[in-house]
Amino acid sequence: MTEQDAATLGRIVAGCREQMESDLCELFDELGPVLTQMAIAHDEAGRERSERIAAVALQLALPSAWPKVAPSLRNKLKTREVEAAKSGYGATDQSDIRLLSQEEESVHLAMREVLERVALACRDETKALDRRINYLVLRRAMQPGDSTFRVSALWSCIEAACVEAVTATDALILLLQLIGEQMSTEMPQLYRVVNEAMIEAEILPRLKRSYRDTIPVDAQEVADESTRVASALDRMVKARTAETGAAEVSRVTAANGELFKSLTTLQAAPPPVSPGKHTNVVRMARDSDAARNMKPLEALTLDIVAKLFDLIFSDPNVADDIKALVARLQTTVLRAAMLNQRFFADRSHPARRFLDSISVVTLRWGKVVNVDDPFYLKLAELVDKVQSTYDGDMGVFDSANAELDAFLSEREEFEEQQNRALADAVRAHEEELRLKREAQVRAQKMADACIARMLEPGVPIEIEEFLRSYWRDVVQSHISQAGEECAATTEALRVATDLQQSVSPKHVSADQQLQAAALPALLSRINAGFDEIGAAPTERKAFMDKLIDLQLAALRAKKRFATQAMEAARLRRRSAGPTLQVSHATGNGIRVQDISLPSGGGLDEEDTPDRADLRRVRQLVRGDWLDFMTAGQTRRERLTWINRSRTLFLFTNSASACAISITPEALAVRLKNGTAHVVKPDRPIFERAIHGAIKSLDQHA
Structure with missing residues (x-):
């Protein structure tokens, strides 16, 4: 990383701040008609009379009030820096402390939830930016406690600008909630630009995004999701157990043995595929005699996997060549899920990680796959290897994951070199x-x-x-x-x-x-x-x-x-x-x-x-x-x-x-x-399908 003096880094920060605030204000210039349409939709969908009254009040207020918001926001953003410079970054002005009125408290409580939602949407970008800000503070390019890029600081300016334009409490709360919905989509983009500018300026460039990145998630979100999935599975199993009764348990061993034997036979042969149509062999297994004698947990697993592949094969966003590739893994996925139901609730499961990796690679093609691309050839090779060697040992998937990771790293470095050469040629x-x-x-x-x-x-x-x-x-x-x-x-x-x-x-x-x-x-x-x-x-x-x-x-x-x-x-x-x-x-x-x-x-x-x-x-x-x-x-x-x-x-x-x-x-x-x-990043193919299958079956439980 190139060392730069504090003055140079300060100019970079100032440029990022100016660009971010300019884009935010420009967005607000255009937001009025969008918010009006959202208020109309809220009015039509409102169940409570108070909600509809607030929506109507907002519709009436927006035409005259909104033209004042963007100029006010520009002013708030400009003056916050002046005030911060006077009082010191991170300082609290004790003279401004006062009791809130009931209306102000209502707005404050409602906005806490909106701010949390916006901050959560920006989290993946602000995490990297926070590390860069710490780096800049250490080099005295920014002051300790500088709130320039904090979501809460930007939101407080938005809120203050709206408070000046809309006075009715319920209409104001609805307006800020609707703005929050828009900001959850738009504000992460503003932070992406700041991070990219700092990457270009060599400010912690090692935090740059990898080409293999999908939508980032944090550990707590994954844990919460696993809990929700496990809870849904437990709820459905209890419902089925109540329906079938305990008498079915005695036939489990023979039924499972017969089903696994049939799965082994199915796994040895590729599933029948006709152009544009993919046969769901898991559903065929679900309709077999062996499946009728399974206990509720195994039967539920079979239903989920059958539904999962139904959803994948009918997904218009998945290319036919990828569906054909995934079709080869049907019996393998079913066996993995039957042996360990953690498959559905844990993204770190080796089989889940391999299946999700397919989505990461397919991003490069869209709906038309180049089957001669080295990436596709490698995926096909690994799918065949997993399909032909999996016998219940998760080591097969661990090996496939390690091989794919090594391949992607090698190709990423190769493409990076190609792109550098190409960029140099274009620059020259x-x-x-x-x-x-x-x-x-x-x-x-x-x-x-x-x-x-x-x-x-x-x-x-x-x-x-x-x-x-x-x-x-x-x-x-x-x-x-x-x-x-x-x-x-x-x-x-x-x-x-x-x-x-x-x-x-x-x-x-x-x-x-x-x-x-x-x-x-x-x-x-x-x-x-x-x-x-x-x-x-x-x-x-x-x-x-x-x-x-x-x-x-x-x-x-x-x-x-x-x-x-x-x-x-x-x-x-x-x-x-x-x-x-x-x-x-x-x-x-x-x-x-x-x-x-x-x-x-x-x-x-x-x-x-x-x-x-x-x-x-x-x-x-x-x-x-x-x-x-x-x-x-x-x-x-x-x-x-x-x-x-x-x-x-x-x-x-x-x-x-x-x-x-x-x-x-x-x-x-x-x-x-x-x-x-x-191209908007999306959840991996299997993750979308698993959640869709569980949700569909849970609704009918």
Whole structure:
């Protein structure tokens, strides 16, 4: 860690404070309409008359009161530093102590709960920040007791600003509760930005986030959760015992032996899987004769695991290839749960840790898995090893966990080295890249015009989207290198013409034969274009699969008619104003897709970034994952580098041959128009399914 003097560190702290307070006030500028809608919903859902009266009162007060809140909040944030400087950080002003009125006490008690909820939501970020603040205090860059970044200090300013604007006690309490709901989501993002700025400044960088991190939780939360799960299991077992009676216990040993024998047989053979559908072999075991003679605890375990896999196989957020991988572990999971019910209540159980690790790795793919990725190949290898060797010994899972951890550490270091090299290359050519963007404007306009001229009426929407996006980039690349009239550009446009012809219906046998003979060469030329722009394998495969379907339909003389919605979308695209500027460059063996807004102004509303989206971009930190959508194909990328001026973001994924460099403004536009989405961290697949299964069965107990 680079040693820095107190003055430098102080400037870093001041910058973080200014950015955090600016973002918070900007958020409050936009929050009024959201709170009004929340108050309306609260009114409609309110059960108590007092709740509905408070909601109505808040709806009436907000239009005139809310415009005062953001300016007041700015003032409160500014004056708190002045007051702290006068009285000394951590000091208490005894002259301000007084008795609270009944109304003030009501607000105070209600806000204690809200503050606790907001603080809990921010906990994972504030823990790391507290350690950094202690470091800064030791180096005298901050004063002992400085409350600049405390959640309670920020909340007291929010509360004070709202108190000045809304006077009715019940309406004020409801307003602060609704703000608390919003702050539970928004405020952790503000702290993330502060932590990231300090990581960039080398202030305890060893506390940076790992790529393997999922949603962090603390030990107390895990213990409380285990207690709740164990309590639910105990409650359901007692209910079933009361139903079945003690007479069933005598048949347990034989029933368990028969079931485990059948499970061993099922485990030895892979479960039957049909495309898009996964067979729940645990449910098959649940319906067997052996299962009918089990005692309540074992029967409940069987029900939970059967329900668990039902939920996983029906989860739209889990890719089919991951479902197929998980399907191989059905009997293994059931055996592990039958041998030790701690499996459900303890996240540290070796089998649980291995299953949760699958979710950690699958974050890199989203809904489309690259089955050739080393990460997927390693998961498949370990799943097969566990499935074939597990005999009740938890050491199998311990070994798999250790092997996967070692693999992830090795790959993380390898990718970190790759990303450093890539960031160095982009940094070295950053100015050149900026100048090149200006030169690319003409090339992109020419490529857009070329594609527009040769588009044929009635071309399938999938083909038009492909030509206007991926293939436009190919044409643009050739125009940039050698001009519009060069042989490479001419050949690229010829491919576009041949592609459209290949999906038009063929009614004559001779035309069908000629088309069938020409397809291999056409597909080869398209693949070469994909290579030129570094398209990810998943994007390439998804388009090629659609193309084959369209070409087969054409050979059978079937015509696909676009719906009115598709036609309207096409007309909107053709009449649209400036679009994002895209170029491709290869330097030092590294291919980068550069995305920016066109220079020179003239942007229409759709291509102008919103302030809220720009704030979301500012709140991104290294390690965040985003989905980028192009022509219906999704590409998941990880934010691996941001330049010091935060004017350029670099996204990479080892599964793709091409990185993405994008300006904040261009990324904000993509967030606005839905062609980019921030991937929200979620609980691991098995954890979600276990809780869903237990909750479902408990409700029917």
